[in-house]
Amino acid sequence: MASKKVWADTPLQLIDTTTFSRDNSHAAYYVATQMALAHSGILRGLNSIYLQAPNIPLADTKAVQDFLTYIQCWSESMHHHHDCEETIFFPDIEQITGVKGLMEQNVEQHRAFTPGFDAFQEYARACKPREFDGQKVKSLIDAFAKPLSQHLHDEIDTLRALDKYDSAKVKGAYKKLEKALMATDNYRIAPLVFGTADRGAEALPEAAATVEL
Ligand SMILES: [Fe+2]
Ligand SMILES: [Fe+2]
Numbered sequence: 067m068a069s070k071k072v073w074a075d076t077p078l079q080l081i082d083t084t085t086f087s088r089d090n091s092h093a094a095y096y097v098a099t100q101m102a103l104a105h106s107g108i109l110r111g112l113n114s115i116y117l118q119a120p121n122i123p124l125a126d127t128k129a130v131q132d133f134l135t136y137i138q139c140w141s142e143s144m145h146h147h148h149d150c151e152e153t154i155f156f157p158d159i160e161q162i163t164g165v166k167g168l169m170e171q172n173v174e175q176h177r178a179f180t181p182g183f184d185a186f187q188e189y190a191r192a193c194k195p196r197e198f199d200g201q202k203v204k205s206l207i208d209a210f211a212k213p214l215s216q217h218l219h220d221e222i223d224t225l226r227a228l229d230k231y232d233s234a235k236v237k238g239a240y241k242k243l244e245k246a247l248m249a250t251d252n253y254r255i256a257p258l259v260f261g262t263a264d265r266g267a268e269a270l271p272e273a274a275a276t277v278e279l
Contacts, residue, residue, distance in 0.1 A: 074113040074262075078215045080106040081222060093237035098225040100240065104247075105218040107262040108147065111140045112214075114262070116207050119200035130195040136258075137190035137203070143255045144183065148176050150246045158239040163231045172224060175217035182210025238278055 087099040115137055122133050156169035186206040228236050250256075 072117060074110045074117065076113060077116060078109045078113055078211060079219075080109055081219060086226060092229040093233040093240070094226055094228040094231075097228070097236060097240040098222050100244075101225055102222045103264060104147065105222070106264060107259060108140075108144060109215065109218060110262040110264075111143070111258060112207065112211070115140060116204055116211075119203040122198065122200055124198060127195040130198045134190050134193055134195065134198065138187070139254045139258045141183070141187035141190060142251070143258055145187070146250050146255065147247065150243055152176065154246050155239060155243040158242065159228065159236070162235045162239060163228070169224065172217065172221050175213065175220065178213040179210040179217060182206070183214065186210065242278075 081102040083099050083102045086095045087102075089095040118133065123129055152173060156172065160166055160168050186203075186209075189202070189206055
C-alpha cells in the first residue's frame with residue numbers, strides 16, 4: 067500500500083494570501099503578501115523540523131549533526147527576521163504613519179515567544195549528536211509554537227491595515243527591510259529561505275511607486 071506523503075504544511079498552519087494578494091491598489095497588500103510568504107517559509111521550516119525530529123537515525127552522528135545545523139540555521143533566520151523588524155521596519159512604519167506604538171502589539175508578541183525560542187536555539191547549539199533526542203526537540207517547539215504562529219498570522223493583518231497611509235512610503239519601508247534581511251550570512255540562511263519558499267506561488271503584481279527611506 068502506498069504511504070501517504072506528509073508535507074511541511076502541518077502541524078502549524080500556513081498563511082493564506084489568496085484573499086488579498088491580487089489587490090495592487092495599495093502597497094500595504096503587496097507588503098502583507100510578501101510578509102505572509104516569508105512567514106509561511108518560517109512555518110514550513112519549523113514544521114519540517116517538528117516532523118523529522120523523531121526520524122533522524124541516532125546511530126548516524128553525521129546526520130544528527132546536520133539536522134542540528136539545520137535547526138541552528140532556521141533559528142538564526144528567525145532571529146534575524148524579527149530583529150530587522152524591531153530595529154528597522156517597525157520604527158519606519160511608526161514614523162510614516164505618525165502613530166507611536168502602532169507596532170507595539172507585534173513587539174509584545176515577539177517577546178511572548180522569545181523565551182521558548184531561545185531555549186530551542188540553545189539546544190541546537192549545545193546538543194552533542196550522541197545526546198540528541200527527537201522528542202525533546204518536539205517538546206521544545208511545543209513550548210513556543212502557539213505564540214509564534216499567532217504572531218506570524220497577526221502581523222499580516224497589521225500590515226494590511228496600513229492601507230490608509232502613504233502607499234509609496236509603506237512600500238519604501240518594506241524595500242528597506244528587504245535589503246536588511248538579505249544582508250546576512252547567506253551560506254547559512256539563504257539555502258533555508260529558498261528551500262522553504264513556496265515556488266508554486268503566484269507571481270505577484272507590484273503596487274505603486276516606492277519612496278526610499
Ligand atoms: Fe514578519
Ligand atoms: Fe514579526
